[in-house]
Amino acid sequence: MLLPNLHELRAQYLIGNTKSPYDWASLLVDEEHLRKMSYRERKFYEQQNELIERYIEIDCLLDSDVSHTMIHQYSQESRRQRDAVPGNIDEEGQLHLAADARDEYSGFVTMAIMVNFLINVFLLVGKAAIVLLTNSISVIASLVDSALDFLCTTIIWFTTSMIESSSPSIKFLYPVGRARLEPIGVLIFSIIIIVSFSQVAVEAVQRIYNGPREPVQLGVPSFAIMSLAVISKLFAWLWCRSVKSSAVQALAQDAMSDIVFNLLSILFPITGYLFNFWWLDPFGALCLSVYIIRQWVGTTIEHIRHLTGISGEAIDKQVITYLCVRFAESIKQVTAINVYHAGDRLHVEVDIVVDAKLTLRDTHDLGEALQYAIETLPMVERAYVHMDYRHDNFVGHIQR
Structure with a gap:
């Protein structure tokens, strides 16, 4: 019989038995039962299923003994080893976690941006040709949308390139x-597109009151180019929506807007021509502009809130709390937890209470191991763990 070495005993002492006390999978409500429920009941149990599935992910992480492995790494004579399970430690002692979502999706992000760039260049040239052939304000609105798509892809490519730059300076x-x-x-x-379509809306209103009283006619080439625009944007949307990056998600949102936009840009002038409704083309352009403005105002507000540090969603806070409580038996209490946005992802501040008899070395290793475990979660950018020996000490920071 092999006896555990001192490093394993230390990890067992600090972490203990942290196997999941619940069979979360048994609490999931299946699709068949969900379909039989009322709308409000179904929404409740769908949210509950999402929370349970994320608890199961935490259980899989902790049941893999990742916490024991990290404590075991601290016990080695040199921490600068490259065989750690959760990640690799570089020459500066920095742990790189294998679960970092940005590394996992970086190749898809670059490819999605390039494909959208090529599609937008093609559509921009095609729609410019249509505007020269017709006088449709709906098509002009679609041209403005394609020009802004081109600008959007350029901005996202530029910011992504700057983010990935990692020079010493x-x-x-x-x-x-x-x-x-x-x-x-x-x-x-978002701000540029709101301003641009506000101008398109103003032009549409002016045409309704002072424009020509003849319906606009779209030819076969114009119809073919607009139809191709719908098909290409549908492809871009199906691809981009699967990439978990705010930049690519913005491209996916823009692609879905373009699908609706281009369909209606065809429908309004054709219907106006068939039924001799001269006003339908500018009225359609006005409706499309209002639709785009309304959609992107929501995106603007969302990103402003994220950049100004709004609290994370309740489900994220619940998942992080569950991880902290389950992480180690040495953690006696979680006295405070703050989860807030710092851009797309979250910053986490956790105050935990441990036994006052723990040494400084044990307390440090436990707290830092918990920090790295929290940072393996894909929605977390940084985590800060404050260790305490009693529950009634000061909590948080001085409010400025």
């Missing part, structure tokens, strides 16, 4: 990275 100037450039780029584009 950049690391010195931006010690926590420049990931917030991504939502800032989306915010800038």
Whole structure:
């Protein structure tokens, strides 16, 4: 019989038996039962299923003994080893976690941006040709939309390139990275598109009151180009929506807007021509402009709230709390937890209580291991763990 070594005993002492006390999978409500429920009941149990599934993910992480492995790494004579389970430790002692979502999706992000760029160049040229052939304000609105798509892709490509730059001077100037450039780029584009379509809406209103009283006619080439625009944007939307990046999600949102936009840009002038409704083309352009403005105002507000540090969603806070409570038996109490946005992803501050008899070394290793475990979660950018020996000490920071 092999006896455990001192490092394993220390990990067992600090972490203990943290196997999940619940069979969460048994609490999931299946699709068949969900379909039989009323709308409000179904929404409740769908949210509950999402929370349970995320609890199961936490159980899989902790049941893999990742916490024991991290404590075991601290017990080694040298922490600068490259065989750690949760990640690798570089020459500066920095742990790189394998679960970092940005590394996992970086190739898809770059490819999605390039494909959208090529599609937008083609559509921009095609729609410019249509505007020269017709006088449709709906098609002009569609041309403006394609021009802004081109600008959007350029902004996102520029911000993504800056984020991925990792020269020593950049690391010195931006010690926590420049990931917030991504939502800032989306915010800038949102403001540009709102201003641009406000101008299109003004032009549409002017045409309704003072424009020509003849319906606009679209030819076969114009119809073919607009139809191709719908098909290409449908492809872009199906692809981009699967990439978990705010920049690419903005491209997916824009692609869905373009699908609706281009369909209606065809429908309004054709219907107006068939039924001799001269006003339908400018009226359609006005409706499309209002639709785009309304959609992107919501995006603008969302990114402003994220950049100004709004609290994370309740489900994220519940998942992080569950991880902290389950992480180690040495953690006696979680006295405070703050989860708030710092751009797309979250910053986490946790106050935990441990036994006052623990040594400084044990307390440090336990707290830092918990920090890294929280940072393996894809929605978390940084975590800060405050260790305490009693529950009634000061909590949080001085409010400025």
